[in-house]
Amino acid sequence: GAVVSQHPSRVICKSGTSVKIECRSLDFQATTMFWYRQFPKQSLMLMATSNEGSKATYEQGVEKDKFLINHASLTLSTLTVTSAHPEDSSFYICSASGMGGGAKETQYFGPGTRLLVL
Amino acid sequence: AQTVTQSQPEMSVQEAETVTLSCTYDTSESDYYLFWYKQPPSRQMILVIRQEAYKQQNATENRFSVNFQKAAKSFSLKISDSQLGDAAMYFCAGHSGAGSYQLTFGKGTKLSVIP
Numbered sequence: 001g002a003v004v005s006q007h008p009s010r011v012i013c014k015s016g017t018s019v020k021i022e023c024r025s026l027d028f029q030a031t032t033m034f035w036y037r038q039f040p041k042q043s044l045m046l047m048a049t050s051n052e053g054s055k056a057t058y059e060q061g062v063e064k065d066k067f068l069i070n071h072a073s074l075t076l077s078t079l080t081v082t083s084a085h086p087e088d089s090s091f092y093i094c095s096a097s098g099m100g101g102g103a104k105e106t107q108y109f110g111p112g113t114r115l116l117v118l
Numbered sequence: 119a120q121t122v123t124q125s126q127p128e129m130s131v132q133e134a135e136t137v138t139l140s141c142t143y144d145t146s147e148s149d150y151y152l153f154w155y156k157q158p159p160s161r162q163m164i165l166v167i168r169q170e171a172y173k174q175q176n177a178t179e180n181r182f183s184v185n186f187q188k189a190a191k192s193f194s195l196k197i198s199d200s201q202l203g204d205a206a207m208y209f210c211a212g213h214s215g216a217g218s219y220q221l222t223f224g225k226g227t228k229l230s231v232i233p
Binding site: 032034038042043044046049051057091093095097104105106107108109111112 | 151153155160161162163164165168170209213218219220221223224225226
């Protein structure tokens with residue numbers, strides 16, 4: 001149980017274009033989803049927290065107009081990187097916590113998306 | 119707010135031996151949760167074990183167990199009978215038992231398993 005999928009697993013795009021990353025909880029209802037960014041050989045950096053049906057809460061220093069987060073249902077959250085630039089190249093990971101069993105207080109992670117902006 | 123400290127950037131263990139990864143934390147909350155996550159080369163974050171602060175008994179999951187010392191704010195992970203597949207980055211993390219359950223992560227410990 002508590003499986004989270006993420007799509008795509010990797011994406012290459014041109015500078016100036018937008019990229020959408022999907023995060024889905026497959027077998028539980030995710031009341032809260034989190035988006036992280038991870039640089040090589042570093043820990044995870046929280047970008048934003050989103051609750052289903054509400055606006056996301058962004059961490060300090062994260063541009064909300066650049067990283068658009070939507071959590072429209074209990075199983076899906078999306079992260080859109082708008083007007084991507086090479087410095088946005090990174091590994092993006094989502095996680096979800098929600099209802100059912102031990103899922104409420106525990107974050108379950110997706111497999112991550114590697115974004116390369118040329 | 120919590121802080122989580124992992125003081126061992128790298129560790130190694132011989133296959134079939136036992137290794138302990140250290141983690142200390144600081145929090146002003148009375149109710150909180152602590153976790154160990156594993157990140158293998160695939161970069162998929164995998165939950166290894168979790169501990170509720172109100173539980174005195176140390177959590178155990180097969181070969182993985184924790185030594186939770188609440189007064190010392192220590193939360194170490196013991197891996198018994200180490201296997202090659204245990205090689206990964208291990209992150210200690212925690213959150214207060216309320217609100218959005220935002221995790222605070224340590225910097226990680228890279229574990230190598232020697233055949």
